[in-house]
Amino acid sequence: xxxxxxxxxxxxxxxxxxxxxxxxxxxxxxxxxxxxxxxxxxxxxxxxxxxxxxxxxxxxxxxxxxxxxxxxxxxxxxxxx
Numbered sequence: 001x002x003x004x005x006x007x008x009x010x011x012x013x014x015x016x017x018x019x020x021x022x023x024x025x026x027x028x029x030x031x032x033x034x035x036x037x038x039x040x041x042x043x044x045x046x047x048x049x050x051x052x053x054x055x056x057x058x059x060x061x062x063x064x065x066x067x068x069x070x071x072x073x074x075x076x077x078x079x080x081x
Contacts, residue, residue, distance in 0.1 A: 018032060018033065
């Protein structure tokens with residue numbers, strides 16, 4: 001069953017920008033707001049643990065296991081000097 005949502009006290013500058021955006025897309029303000037909501041929810045992606053790990057590795061962030069390995073390597077390098 002559809003739900004009615006309401007946003008109160010929207011600043012004029014934001015409301016004006018939304019009206020202009022709706023006009024560019026040949027929609028009513030209501031239609032534009034619904035399209036924005038649908039788009040934001042559609043972009044939401046749920047990852048499996050494996051997919052998340054792949055994304056973390058691609059980003060360059062270090063996982064705890066990698067951090068431990070890096071600390072050990074650094075410590076070993078220092079002890080050899």
